[in-house]
Amino acid sequence: MKLDYSNKVMDHFENPRNQGTIENADGIGEEGNPQCGDIMKIYIRVLDNRISDVKFQTFGCGAAIASSSMATELIKGKTLEEAWELSNKAVVSALEGLPPQKVHCSVLAEDAIHKAINDYRVKQGLIPWEEKAGKEPHHH
Amino acid sequence: MKLDYSNKVMDHFENPRNQGTIENADGIGEEGNPQCGDIMKIYIRVLDNRISDVKFQTFGCGAAIASSSMATELIKGKTLEEAWELSNKAVVSALEGLPPQKVHCSVLAEDAIHKAINDYRVKQGLIPWEEKAGKEPHHH
Amino acid sequence: MEDNKRIVYMDNAATTPLRPEVVDAMIPFMTENFGNPSSLYDIAKISREAVAKARSRVAAAIGAQDKEIYFTSGGTESDNWAIKGVCFANCDKGMHIITSSIEHHAVSYTCEWLEKQGFEVTYLPVDKYGMISPEDVKSSIRDDTILITVMFANNEIGTIEPIAEIGKIAREKGIIFHTDAVQAVGHVPIDVEEMNIDMLSLSGHKFNGPKGTGALYIGKRVKLDPLMHGGDQERKRRAGTENVPGIVGLALALELSVAELKESSERLTGLRNRLTEGLLKIPKSHLNGHPENRLPNNVNVTFEYIEGESILLMLNRKGIAASTGSACNSSSLEPSHVLTACGIPAEIVHGSLRLTIGEMTTDEDVDYVLKVVPEIVQKLRNMSPLTPDELRT
Amino acid sequence: MEDNKRIVYMDNAATTPLRPEVVDAMIPFMTENFGNPSSLYDIAKISREAVAKARSRVAAAIGAQDKEIYFTSGGTESDNWAIKGVCFANCDKGMHIITSSIEHHAVSYTCEWLEKQGFEVTYLPVDKYGMISPEDVKSSIRDDTILITVMFANNEIGTIEPIAEIGKIAREKGIIFHTDAVQAVGHVPIDVEEMNIDMLSLSGHKFNGPKGTGALYIGKRVKLDPLMHGGDQERKRRAGTENVPGIVGLALALELSVAELKESSERLTGLRNRLTEGLLKIPKSHLNGHPENRLPNNVNVTFEYIEGESILLMLNRKGIAASTGSACNSSSLEPSHVLTACGIPAEIVHGSLRLTIGEMTTDEDVDYVLKVVPEIVQKLRNMSPLTPDELRT
């Protein structure tokens, strides 16, 4: 387990921001599965096309928890379009790097956010947005 | 070179007894060859069927030199019959043991003594004695 | 790291601290007594005699003869050598190996590599406690079986295998029996003669000896190729200038461990049981490995709904050093092959925690761990989407 | 042993004393910093960072990149791994190896073992100085040649081989080039990039580092199988819990040796030359190895009519530790294959003496040896039946 996490990762792991749930959330996205050892669940509240509140629940390693925390921080208050554009790379760099074998955790966060946004859109009767082609896949 | 020689071996190596030559020796025996890394040459003086004096010259390792020294000590003053009976085992035990890969040096001493005795016998017009069957051979 | 925190080391299966008296015994061979044991002069003789004495100590500790002990660079080398050495030397007799599905990778990856070289390997299953059945060993033996290699005690779950029974079967069939006893040596009584063991691997740093040192016991009847070709060291079977301080340290540490074995294993078993009982009070937690046939120093528990690495990170914050068999344990993201072989469901296999105690462990350490772990489990469960509501706080 | 005698250690090619500052650097990793580098908690991180720093130091010393350095248990393991690893991984491409006839047994016996596994080996001859000809290397290359392994400097006679030329030939032909640089590293300048070396073996205890430690440099283009299968250590190429104190010690010793290389090799060359000239004043003595292209620390001389072991025993009495290539050097009674390959006649090959100097060697040591050796040679010549009368006293 040769993991040397950055101080930023450890800070978000130990003091996760936005951890919890939102009752009657406007959108919920879940990604991952327990066999693989990580699941991320994102709850969003949308007001005027902006993410006015966001919470997460995560089952997973330190990087998964820190990625959830950081990703939710990065989309809070953003428009849905801006939040959709949040890439896993942006999460990694905001975390001051992740060990290579842990980068997939940041992809998980991106995917869960996309799912939450599309969940909201579908609930609103809108067409879900499509994932960009060539996006880094979340390996399992 | 994992050789742990007994104190006896080291004593005979460092202070060899009977080292040198005998001028006009009554018998001379040489055994070994330089390719193999050891040669022993035994000179005897015979008086009344007894070995009244004996000297050796040796090219070889510590065990070869100590075996020569000890073997000459053991036959000095003995009758030719007694000297013939000196086995390499007797030399080894008088030396308080030799490392297994060095036992051949004691065989060399036995052989060189036999050659010296037979050299004397032939010079006296006697039939040389025969080596016992089953004697430990001197491997090269 | 929080300042002035308590440090509790509970990862003795990974490595152990050197005993101070072992360090002291090694130092002279790192300073004035530096001679190469193969040389003739006086300082070499000091090294040579130290190695000979070390060999006797190791032999005595496992009921072997001095000339059956060969020093290596660790458990991994001993395992690789035993298995490859026997296979290369005996492939004219057959190319079939029997092993278990819960071996350390030093054994299992070696077997897999040999498969690529044309050998056939049977990987025996285990029961839910990680026990190998001697019956299975027996029924797997074929005419072309040349080697049975089964570990003495498992490094993750601590289960002790029925080695004497397997040894008996192997001996009856005339098949060489190797055991990876890296986790067992110095911790449980071992007698290679009584147990019909032909080859046994051990590693110095698992019983408070130095890292990078090991030994392989090779019974007289075993024919094997060297893994290290070269100089004449170790009776021409294991080349390389001897690591004299390492050899001296390994042997002393082993002698001391075996001398204290009874006493220390009673003490550790007590601590282990208290630790286990305390942890199992946490709801939805399960003990891994055999409840009784297990190493005195090993506790392995799975907590549902949470993941191992995050437990470890939080424990580390609290000064507790431990280990897990979780996915995140390795860069491959694979869950532990041992827990999987025991039939632990994939969804919960990730939440395992291994605490391995040792000479340094005190009652207070156990108290501290029993205070900290439930808090951490609760904190992570509160964070997890899998946790049922009744377990949230 | 005589009391209060002068001790002169001139067997630095066999092993070297640890530098005190290296011992000091190792101790903390034998005591408080005992963590297993593969673990996650804080004390493991200290070990992990120490290993990473050591890797950089070794890489810098030979002009490699950090990730091309793999730690092993010594020169023997590095040689075995390099050669077997390449052969097993590339046998689909060919099964022919080129080496020399004066390699250390860690290379030559490995090659002989591979011959038993079906590989073909060309053992190149050497000239009377022990030099391998790059032309011979070139003309021995076949379509199925997968590896060239030629030592950097010979351990018995000190001859330095034309490594850069051989590297160039290998690179042009796209064949992997390994060099056993155990005697060269820390003693002569080495740059793996400039010299087109693909793999290089080194051993810690040959440059005042610890025994039981080594490294293998593996260039990025090399494909090879592990020799040690098991855990994920060393980027999954060399399994086994890292010998952290050993790795730290090796790297520091190497860094220091390389930093002082120029200065120390000038000093040693001066001592070496004085020693050589003094010894060659003894009649019927001959220098073995190359007169100029040789290690700064190596003197190897043959004295006719006498045998090496007896020289060593007498030197030991006088406190001088040295080595020989004589028959009695090993239990096999074979004369040195190196001296034989150089064409030294069998009758005189037994009378060789190797003196290898080091950091500790002083001018006074050289004076002392030059006083003692002629006396001993004379004493043994007086005892030998081969000595011509004019050389007796």
Ligand SMILES: Cc1ncc(COP(=O)(O)O)c(C=O)c1O
């Ligand atoms: C059961 C078992 N076998 C083999 C090994 C390998 O030992 P080492 O890392 O000392 O080479 C270990 C420890 O890592 C182990 O627990």
Ligand SMILES: Cc1ncc(COP(=O)(O)O)c(C=O)c1O
């Ligand atoms: C040229 C050469 N190669 C390999 C080795 C083997 O090194 P080690 O004994 O450290 O394994 C040695 C030293 O003994 C050597 O001189």
